[in-house]
Amino acid sequence: MSFLEKGYHQTGVRDIAKRAGVSLGNLYNHFSGKHAVLAEIAALEREELQPFLSYLRNDVAPLEVLEGFVRNYLIHLSAPENVILSLEIASEAVRKPDIAKMFLENQNALLDALASLLTRGVKEGCFRSLPDTRGAASLILDAMEGKALRATLQTDKTTIGHAELWDFIKNAVTNPPD
Amino acid sequence: MSFLEKGYHQTGVRDIAKRAGVSLGNLYNHFSGKHAVLAEIAALEREELQPFLSYLRNDVAPLEVLEGFVRNYLIHLSAPENVILSLEIASEAVRKPDIAKMFLENQNALLDALASLLTRGVKEGCFRSLPDTRGAASLILDAMEGKALRATLQTDKTTIGHAELWDFIKNAVTNPPD
């Protein structure tokens, strides 16, 4: 997909049509315009998130679910295409409310699932008492996404280490061992 | 500046020239092209960061410096123009290595300053023992920027509360009170 290679605004409608294997005119039979194509892609991101959402709803030990989530979501974010696409969508969301709506919905879905895992963990005593689980959840997600962005922009291909990130998150979320 | 209103790629060179109060032709006497204009803006961001850098080098109690920084940087990020500009630059950085270089330099400058504050705090005993101060610093910055992005995209103008964020950061960084 050429939104990844050239970016949304640098990609012409002819490119999109060619890559999709349809003619220019026919593209407009399926989409109301270029904007609708991006909207569709943003909507598809939702489905990409689905596995993570169901993973977070695992009913086993919260700490292990959290670690598994961090590991898996980190792998997801290590693919530059996911970072670039999020960036592209976020950029467009600034000026296009319908894109912003989808972007936030997707983010919130993940946020809610992670927050409720944290809440469960606190209740079950695996986690320290977190006054604001939603805030903590967004901290974790932001940290991962920020890390992924930096890794993507770096020319030297530094992969993101799971261990160091997980250590930090674990410390932030569990009671100190004493 | 119309990069904010329309985005970099949606802004024509004629717009840029008009806003800058120079003729179209003369713009090319000052800049080698449209790209160079964005590069210049990315470079200027560096100077915007300067006050925060010097603030972080304050030699007083680390915890207070940190709180002051969080407060001030949050105010900075509460202005949507700063979030949008960062997003715009980050998007372009994906495909333009020289922009990426500046973007990362700016980020790293802040990261280093914050990390060394944390290191000092750990040494002086105000902070808990943080194994990876740089990681912790990037966590703090990512959290703030993530929050700011969400606030910018939200239609309802929710301002970012300092108190709740500071509580979280303080907890993450200081020893528990017992």
Place this chain on the structure above:
DNA sequence: AACATGCGAACGAACGATCGTTCACCGTGC
């Protein structure tokens, strides 16, 4: 079975607008 009709998916030429960039020209101060 053969033919006529209508439907809608697919197409790409064409449109006007705008893009980033160049460059011949102009006025001004020496």
Place this chain on the structure above:
DNA sequence: GCACGGTGAACGATCGTTCGTTCGCATGTT
């Protein structure tokens, strides 16, 4: 007369979108 900073018309390319046209196929009529 010369040098030069400033100018905007002009250029070729490409943009997103429209729309007249084609054509395969299902349906209806003899």
